[in-house]
Amino acid sequence: APGPPSIPIIGNIFRVNLTEGAWKVFTRMKAQYGDIIFFHGLGTNILVLNSLKAVNDLLEKNGTIYSHRPVFTVAGELMGLDQSLALIPYGKEWREHRKLANIALSSVSVQKYRTVQEDLSALLIRDILINPGDFFKHVRLSAARVVMSVTYGFSVDTDDKYITHAEKTMEIVTTATVPGAFLCDFLPFMKHLPKWVPFMKEAAHGKFMIDTLVDRPFEQVKSELVSGTAVDSLARDLFSLGGSNVEFDHRIKWILGTMYGAGGEATYATVLTFIMAMALHTEKQKKAQEEIDLVVGTERVPTIADLPNLPYVKAVIKETMRWNPAFPLGVARRSSEGYVYEGHFIPKGTIVMPNIWAIASEPNSKYDPREFIPERFMDSLVSTIDPAAYAFGFGRRYCPGRFLADNSVSIMISTILAAFDIFPPANQNLKPNFSLNMISYPKPFDCRIVPRSENASRLIIQRAAHCQENSKI
Numbered sequence: 142a143p144g145p146p147s148i149p150i151i152g153n154i155f156r157v158n159l160t161e162g163a164w165k166v167f168t169r170m171k172a173q174y175g176d177i178i179f180f181h182g183l184g185t186n187i188l189v190l191n192s193l194k195a196v197n198d199l200l201e202k203n204g205t206i207y208s209h210r211p212v213f214t215v216a217g218e219l220m221g222l223d224q225s226l227a228l229i230p231y232g233k234e235w236r237e238h239r240k241l242a243n244i245a246l247s248s249v250s251v252q253k254y255r256t257v258q259e260d261l262s263a264l265l266i267r268d269i270l271i272n273p274g275d276f277f278k279h280v281r282l283s284a285a286r287v288v289m290s291v292t293y294g295f296s297v298d299t300d301d302k303y304i305t306h307a308e309k310t311m312e313i314v315t316t317a318t319v320p321g322a323f324l325c326d327f328l329p330f331m332k333h334l335p336k337w338v339p340f341m342k343e344a345a346h347g348k349f350m351i352d353t354l355v356d357r358p359f360e361q362v363k364s365e366l367v368s369g370t371a372v373d374s375l376a377r378d379l380f381s382l383g384g385s386n387v388e389f390d391h392r393i394k395w396i397l398g399t400m401y402g403a404g405g406e407a408t409y410a411t412v413l414t415f416i417m418a419m420a421l422h423t424e425k426q427k428k429a430q431e432e433i434d435l436v437v438g439t440e441r442v443p444t445i446a447d448l449p450n451l452p453y454v455k456a457v458i459k460e461t462m463r464w465n466p467a468f469p470l471g472v473a474r475r476s477s478e479g480y481v482y483e484g485h486f487i488p489k490g491t492i493v494m495p496n497i498w499a500i501a502s503e504p505n506s507k508y509d510p511r512e513f514i515p516e517r518f519m520d521s522l523v524s525t526i527d528p529a530a531y532a533f534g535f536g537r538r539y540c541p542g543r544f545l546a547d548n549s550v551s552i553m554i555s556t557i558l559a560a561f562d563i564f565p566p567a568n569q570n571l572k573p574n575f576s577l578n579m580i581s582y583p584k585p586f587d588c589r590i591v592p593r594s595e596n597a598s599r600l601i602i603q604r605a606a607h608c609q610e611n612s613k614i
């Protein structure tokens with residue numbers, strides 16, 4: 142099978158130098174090994190899929206075999222995350238969760254959250270105006286607020302205490318879900334060791350944090366629903382779908398908790414990537430701003446309804462998701478039975494990783510895949526794969542939050558474009574530098590974010606004041 146040469150027991154997994162992001166290494170290996178690359182070691186088989194065709198052939202067309210997730214001993218079994226829609230084993234319970242999530246997050250259902258998304262974008266630009274140096278924090282908080290408001294219907298004041306807790310929890314979760322992050326994932330018998338072993342303590346702490354993340358807002362929204370004070374939210378929609386029994390409550394509780402965990406980080410990763418791209422490419426930024434000025438004018442900020450009339454801004458958003466996709470290696474799958482693909486045997490239990498980075502970097506005759514060029518999406522002569530085909534995953538487990546996420550990302554980006562000029566820092570070179578986690582976002586960087594004009598500052602303040610009059614915020 143195609144893959145780097147191997148040594149006994151350790152196999153060939155550890156031949157891969159992962160300091161620059163495994164997805165880049167795998168993409169380079171494509172020239173030598175092709176669209177599918179096998180790795181193995183310590184009893185684990187890993188298959189990397191380097192093209193959209195391979196991904197579609199396996200994950201889409203063979204969904205029955207490839208819709209399972211890897212077993213995460215620490216994050217899943219020990220911390221309890223295997224109850225979440227994202228990690229739950231493929232089967233009956235997953236199907237029940239997924240059905241409810243699809244209803245609550247359908248393209249039609251999410252339209253009712255447009256106002257909340259627009260209002261929170263207005264608060265985001267107000268916060269950036271007041272304290273531009275903290276843009277990182279503002280974007281994170283804003284993405285978290287969108288998911289919190291939409292999921293539970295909480296107002297900003299209430300949700301900040303949840304958000305701080307959730308951020309700490311997500312840090313634990315993202316480190317624990319890198320396959321093999323803890324030795325325990327390779328050596329499952331270790332989970333029976335006594336609790337004083339350090340990682341068991343870590344796992345117990347993780348479990349406590351996750352339980353709190355899932356339980357607290359759920360209890361609050363339940364009591365609001367009982368007292369009749371709950372506003373529009375996924376929680377309200379989900380409760381209206383079923384009777385109240387312990388099993389259904391548990392399911393809803395975990396679906397809601399998963400939304401928060403799955404939704405916030407990828408959204409802010411995308412918006413921060415956009416800010417970095419704009420600081421590096423002020424000429425593209427100008428072009429997008431000119432389009433907004435022409436279509437929306439300068440007397441109001443854009444709304445989600447404006448987006449269909451902003452083709453260049455849409456191309457900037459697509460290019461952001463292509464240039465540095467939030468999940469460069471997707472979310473891994475596990476095969477449930479052996480399968481032969483293009484003459485190669487893929488054993489049962491193989492961890493399958495769709496290399497989204499490779500798909501996004503597919504070269505074509507005209508545009509350098511590593512350059513930020515939104516125009517590639519408006520070119521009728523050379524076709525570029527739309528990130529809609531890969532950024533949100535594939536087949537039966539593709540991202541159920543994509544419609545909500547699309548609206549969040551689009552409105553945050555177009556509102557920022559309308560309000561600010563983003564420049565690189567005054568006296569240093571800005572170099573793109575991204576985290577190597579499952580969700581990839583720019584490491585903290587400096588840039589200058591200044592209001593485009595006096596008029597823009599006035600508009601930002603006015604628009605934010607307007608949404609504070611709205612009782613929801």
Ligand code: HEM
Pocket residue numbers: 226227228239242246288399400401403404405407408411467468471472473532533534535536537538539540541542543545546547550
């Ligand atoms: C820009 C933002 C987002 C991106 C790029 C993104 C991307 C992804 C990707 C790549 C997957 C893995 C799919 C697969 O296995 O093929 C996924 C799964 C998932 N996403 Fe998103 N997502 C985003 C926002 C959201 C939001 C806002 C929510 C919820 C409100 C959400 C909820 C989920 C859930 C629950 C799963 C697990 C689905 C399953 O395993 O059946 N995501 N997402």
